[in-house]
């Protein structure tokens with residue numbers, strides 16, 4: 420089996436939880452050949468941890484002939500620039516969300532991918548079994564005509580890293596951290612978003628990190644948005660860092676309302692439930708849900724949030740194509756960044772904003 424030589428830029432929380440962990444489980448597919456972090460201590464300790472060279476300068480890592488793919492897990496505003504530099508150096512990229520913090524940068528990343536022909540996997544990743552199955556059910560008309568959806572993603576905030584709350588360092592607040600996920604899933608289910616409106620605010624300025632340090636937040640932590648599609652579908656998205664739940668037990672759900680049924684996607688319990696009053700759902704277990712007896716627990720394949728990303732990337736890289744099933748589609752990913760940018764504008768002006 421061909422192995423991909425891979426490296427990581429930004430050796431913090433998600434690099435460890437997701438990437439180093441997944442690479443160490445997928446040794447038949449990936450070979451970690453180096454790490455980079457702008458903090459020299461973090462760079463050298465991570466290099467020691469994984470017994471690979473640490474590169475204090477990104478350009479030295481990118482100059483490695485044998486490097487095939489760079490994973491970008493730095494602070495949000497640097498993602499686009501690092502990913503473009505990597506593609507220009509002939510490397511493929513996996514970019515953590517948000518892959519850009521402006522529509523301009525998002526388009527520059529897309530252009531770099533087109534110009535260089537490199538595989539650019541810009542997260543969020545949507546091809547998890549509950550979303551794929553929900554999309555199949557919607558596309559096959561099994562819940563009838565869909566009029567609306569509502570999505571919610573909330574917890575107390577990424578208190579492991581106060582920079583997330585600092586406008587100078589992060590550009591965007593809860594929208595970059597949590598709001599982007601439901602927006603991405605809704606765009607996977609319904610296509611490119613055509614208009615946005617809503618409210619974006621900072622509710623809790625005084626915060627305390629997990630280490631017990633007090634700090635002041637300068638980014639939004641409470642968002643309620645309305646998204647619209649050409650088809651007439653309207654969805655609400657709520658996202659905040661003001662809810663009594665931690666990062667690992669967050670409130671994360673998407674409900675889709677159709678004329679013949681309702682889909683409930685609960686990402687905390689990893690369940691997909693369909694209310695179907697007129698027809699039984701084949702292969703699904705009948706249950707009572709939210710007081711509705713005609714509900715069905717749909718059997719979905721087991722999945723792993725972290726491994727699935729690297730497996731999908733590997734599959735696409737080996738096939739010389741893009742991520743399967745329209746996952747991480749660059750045009751849609753650019754549209755998501757545009758929607759977030761327009762949402763700030765909509766909140767500031769009080770007007771609905773169209774996305775061209």
Ligand SMILES: NC(=O)c1ccc[n+]([C@@H]2O[C@H](COP(=O)([O-])OP(=O)(O)OC[C@H]3O[C@@H](n4cnc5c(N)ncnc54)[C@H](O)[C@@H]3O)[C@@H](O)[C@H]2O)c1
Nearest residue numbers: 429430431432433456457458492493494495497515516580
């Ligand atoms: N932590 C999570 O659960 C999680 C989940 C999904 C996505 N992400 C995304 O991953 C990114 C990193 O988040 P995190 O929680 O790991 O943060 P973190 O603070 O734990 O780690 C970030 C690391 O990147 C380094 N860094 C920052 N800017 C850099 C630059 N320009 N060049 C080189 N190194 C740089 C920092 O020194 C730090 O070691 C964020 O954009 C976040 O949205 C995080």
